[in-house]
Amino acid sequence: MGKRSKDKRDLYYRKAKEQGYRARSAFKLLQLNEQYHFLDDPNLKRVVDLCAAPGSWSQVLSRKLFVDNKSEDDSGKKIIAVDLQPMSPIDNVTCLQADITHPKTFNKILELFGNEKAQFVCSDGAPDVTGLHDLDEYVQQQLIMSALQLTTCILEKGGVFIAKIFRGRDIDLLYSQLGFLFKKIICAKPRSSRGTSLEAFIVCLDYCPPKDWVPKLDLNKSVTEFFEGCNIKEIHNNSIITKWYEEDRDIVDFMTCGSLDAYDSDATY
Amino acid sequence: MQELNHVGPSLCVKFHKEFVYAAYGPYLQQYNYKTSELLNQCLIFKENKVHGFDISADGKNVIAYGARSVSILSLESINTSKSLVDREQLVEEWVITGTFSKLGDKVFLLTCYNRVIICDLKCNVIGIKSVPEEKSILYSGSIEVLSEDRVYVNAGTVIGGVIVWDLFCESILHTLQGHEGSIFYVTSSDDGKYIASCSDDRSIILWDMETGEQLSTGWGHTARIWNLKFYDNNTQLISVSEDCTCRTWAIETLNSDEINLVQKNIYEVHQIKNVWGLDVCNSEMIAVTAGNDGRIKLVDLLQATRYGNENELFSLGDISSSANVEFSKDELIKGFEWFSFGAVVHTSSGQLVTYNRQSFSWSPIALSENMESYSISGGIQSKNTVVFSNNKNDIILIRFNSKGQLIKLAKHTLEYLAKVTNTMIKDIDDDTFLITLESPNPKDPFVCLIIQNDTYDVNAEHRFSKPSNFVSASLELYGNYLLVGARYSSLGIFDLDDNHRTPVVIRKISAGDTTTSVKFIEKQLNIPIFSITNRDGFYDFISINFDIITNDNKNFYDIIHQNKVAKGFLEGAYFNDKNEYIVYGFKSTLFYIFNETNSYELASQVCGGSHRQWKLCDDGLNKILLYNKGSNIYFRRISQNFTPEVLRNGLHGREIRDISILKEKTYKNGYLFCTASEDTTVRLSHFNNLNGTITNYWLERQHVSGLQRCKFINDEFMVTCSAREELFLWHINNESLDRAYIAVRQSLPTSTENPDLRIMDFDVKFLESKKDFILTSVYSDSVIKVWYYNFASNSFILLMEGKYQTCCIFNVSLEILNNKLLLIITPTDGHVIVYNITNCIPFEVVPGNDYLRDNKLEIVLSLLPNHDVKFPVHQSSIKTICTFVDKTDNSVTLYTGGDDNGLAIVKLNVENSTDKIVGKVVCFEKKAAASTITSVNLFNNNTKLLTASVDQIVRIWDVCGDKLVQEQRKYTTTADTGVADIVRLDNGSDIALIGGVGLSIWKL
């Protein structure tokens, strides 16, 4: 009983249906874009959508790139969508079924892109929740680190990275780490994301990696090793185990996205 | 800030000698599992939880790990120190598991990227091992140390597979594919024969370590499985799952090469979903489990077989050969009683046999009477007496001696009754007992015979006019009053001193049908309290004032407590020697005994369907359950548990959403407090303000949806609210020192038959009487309502209704300022909105006071007026508010915490010249926390503010002069930190309760 009546009342769910989106999540990306306009840039050509199934973000990207920002020559445009789950096809989107934490996945994406860089990478990934808060947060952060690893290999200087986060205990650690790679970091909450959930999005603007660091993918290296030398995970005393130390933490600006008259997702259930 | 006590998730438990060690938050605890005594608690990590630990084979050292922290410590230091945090080390990667080498001089740490770090006991890295190209992240893993140089790693990946690799060769032995979904646990048997894994897909797979072949799959759990362990010389497996159960599995070899996992037993162990820790003590055959609910549970794996005499079964054939009696072919067992010598059994043809528990033998009882038409109505153990009755109005009394031989028989007949259908027995004193008899004819009296025990003569005969619609079912005697539990959830009260007095009946005590037991519990101010159970699962505590008892006045009784068991039928209840309420009954074919106070099952027994005959008797220290199936009789001894049932009681299975301390009155060295949880329950508990010890009283199940708020609105009322428009007004009774009682007095009317809105918050303002009040409720669809609660009529009357906009309203507050009644709301749009509702309610503000006066104005329904002020404070939702009215400068100060990490001080004033309400933000701290602020609480005469936030930091701010100055910050182990409440003790110190996934008690 509860479930059905809930759906009926969920305005975003209805709106998604009306506008042909596969999931209500589409409005999260749209509201983020309302604030930051990263998808309105006419120079946006190549984008990667990580953890994309069932595909509503890819739909938004496809419409933005190939309908709203349509140009004479769209041949250089490319959207790649990756997920563990299979996805039904979307116009102008190349779908890849793979685990984004597996280094081999990156090779495949790099192959698809050739030598060109992307301007925008997003990840709406969320692991299955176990209920053990620190484990869930950690797996979520690992997903972000994996997405970030790919991003550093593929994003052009000045590019944008956005990812879903859960604002739990160690979120300020992540903020601090991202600060080494981007000029501006904001924690953004679209109004379509429920106020009662810890979900938010990290918006990383103006990609700017440390000068002396060249990201290099190596199948035998873990994410930690990958980021060695880029400061974001400094290895203390050159040892993999060290005495406990206070890690850098940073609180970033918080921004609500979507206009005030947008639907309130908490009002719907 | 000092932590006094903490209840929360426990992730790992292990037996070692006569102890259980438990990872409890950031602590390691040492318990004596035979006494449940907590011997020591040692802080291991500053912030991380201890996820697991290993004890070296020689019992000297321990490696503890959790998230990226590790620590190698001597067991001795863990047993004796309070804190070893200065030994904490950080690993660059998340640690999945840690194990000692065979000699115990090295440790192996498996990290989430499938690498193993080898280090010495000082955490110096000796080597790092991994296998090529397998660096995707792990959810689980184990390291099997078979010898000094044979070490295998079982790595459980996120998608379906287990990678088994040789640590020193750095080569993959097997990639075990078979599960669907993440591997949540993988372990090997210590003889190196098997690997067992469990997963998302609810199955357990047993693999051949040698060949990597899938041997068998165990299905049974109805949800994800979290942990596994081989035990009993690797012949059995034990598992714990999200379905709250722990199950045992036998590894059975069918023929030489076919191996099967066969499910053996199911134990209900935890309150909800997340059961993480598991270990088995092989020598004692007990298991220990731990979970998110903070409970550490012991499970007797031999519960029904430990002493060998738990289960006795006799068929009529067995009895026939032992007693040397003949039974007819279709003879059945009709009734039984248990005495100190053994059992008395009555068959369908009227034969009587006794069982001698010493000699295990049966003997016939020779009787002159033909007992075929009779059945057993009951027995009195202390008097070795059985009472039989038939529908021809005959009663037979039989006495046995201590050897089970018949020594006396008497017969009485009550000719004036049409037909006796219901007979019950109750002991009175050494010399007498009583029998009640009831006929289905409404004109017949309800009869009570007082029997002289030595002669079996009728001392007195009471005939009462029978109340209408009355079918008796259970009995209690209190002084000269007979209390008879009956069908339709009623209780009849009969005065044995005055047979002509019309019996008084209390009807519809709860929603269920038959009253299955009535029991005197205690006296409060000379008024007795009875516990009443109902077959449909309800139980009530009812106080009865016999001095003013009449049928016309309903005030002679009061239901002071009401609740419903989690599931199943309820047959009876009692308090055990630890003052815990124990209930028993049936869940379909299963008989259960359940500790209701701390909510766990004590014992269960599968026995017969709905036509079962059964009897639960005391047998010295133990209980004995007698039941029959057809021509078999079963004696099931339910012994006092071999070990304590729990080492630590938990609180809630899911997040605590609100906490309220009953601050007006101390209670037994501390305070009563209530917790409202996402798991839909409300708990009434007590904490000791010296050491923070928590005692649970009740787990209330009236709400059907996840809770939002709970608050004591004064010293006798509490209000709770939740989704589905549920709002309950509870009455607290804390007169007794044994326990407090709590009962729903009224619920708020809902807007529709099938409501699905959430009531987000409420506030109240009392009238002068201190019993009546107005209550405002705010809803998830932006609706605001104001009600009048009238105590005398016990009703809520709607006074005002309106809507803010379309967004959800998180908080509401009613404040009196300058003789105006203000209604303040904070919705998800981050604004503060103030309504002046002074003229919309039929009560008057009393100048200079904080209550309203009833001047007998007409009660009419009004509309919510336009708001007086509205201004933005936060970027998005205001999650929490607290208020302070300053009478000296006529202002309301509002402290608000937001989803935007911000903390604000807002001031509301009444402008003198215009009499208008004005409001402004006087201080805003943008980065007051790293994540959502979920609770703000004023304390220390409103000079300090405590904030709790999802980043798990509790902060104390000085708020003097409307500034926010952070004074202290401290990490709390309670994840998803959501709520706090603070009480000031007489000695001037403050105690804070901080809730989330668990509860911490702090001295500020």
Ligand SMILES: C[S@@+](CC[C@H](N)C(=O)[O-])C[C@H]1O[C@@H](n2cnc3c(N)ncnc32)[C@H](O)[C@@H]1O
């Ligand atoms: C919230 S959904 C994404 C919704 C999507 N943005 C849309 O708008 O339709 C999260 C997705 O993350 C995916 N995911 C989780 N872990 C992953 C991993 N390791 N690799 C790839 N995808 C993953 C899940 O399969 C799931 O489809």
